[in-house]
């Protein structure tokens with residue numbers, strides 16, 4: 001099959017990783033759009049694509065237009081692109097939380113290519129292991145998008161909008177919330193002149209354990225043990241941090257409810 005020609009819209013975290021992966025895999029990224037010409041050029045130069053900053057310059061003959069823009073901008077960007085692109089254009093977004101229906105008023109051939117990972121520009125990821133969740137409005141468009149996704153990753157799944165939103169919600173719990181808890185841990189240690197490095201092996205092992213065990217079966221700590229004395233000591237330590245005290249109580253109660 002001939003390599004699809006791709007236009008990447010956005011030059012943020014996802015665009016940065018996705019466009020570079022596509023290029024490294026021999027796919028043809030024709031253009032990179034960003035409102036900021038410097039950002040467009042920084043990414044485009046790295047992958048021999050054309051940087052563009054106005055939608056009038058969009059290549060109208062690409063096979064896929066990948067919208068890696070902020071969730072809130074997907075609809076308005078799609079509307080602007082809809083004025084320029086032919087009805088045959090296939091446009092996909094990369095958002096977990098956003099339903100496919102935001103593209104449907106603007107494009108008949110549309111879909112979602114959601115890479116389920118946390119991406120930051122300054123951090124490399126092994127894209128071959130990133131689960132990619134796909135959805136297309138038209139059944140006939142699925143095989144083509146699947147072919148493209150399989151060039152990017154070994155892990156490709158069909159997931160509809162409703163399930164994808166729940167998946168994204170679960171990702172917020174296991175990534176965003178857990179990361180926030182790391183920040184709390186770091187701040188508590190910092191207040192006591194202890195290095196965050198002390199917690200690193202524990203964090204690593206917590207993630208390693210659940211590779212082959214259900215998370216619920218791996219729960220440890222005072223709440224699941226029902227150790228009231230330790231929990232009372234912890235609550236007292238948090239007297240000067242009422243918000244954390246509340247969070248501590250909330251989590252402890254949730255853990256106890258889950259296990260009894």
Ligand SMILES: NC(=O)c1ccc[n+]([C@@H]2O[C@H](COP(=O)([O-])OP(=O)(O)OC[C@H]3O[C@@H](n4cnc5c(N)ncnc54)[C@H](OP(=O)(O)O)[C@@H]3O)[C@@H](O)[C@H]2O)c1
Pocket residue numbers: 009010011012013014015033034035036039067068069070071073076077094095096097114115116117118119120
């Ligand atoms: N980061 C992640 O870990 C992650 C993972 C999976 C999926 N996603 C999804 O991927 C998408 C992009 O996320 P991101 O993390 O890459 O975001 P980001 O780093 O904040 O980048 C957002 C991009 O959207 C562009 N943009 C914002 N508003 C715009 C508008 N009104 N018109 C045109 N462009 C606009 C920005 O444009 P300029 O370049 O012009 O400033 C920027 O290039 C989102 O749908 C997000 O939910 C993110």
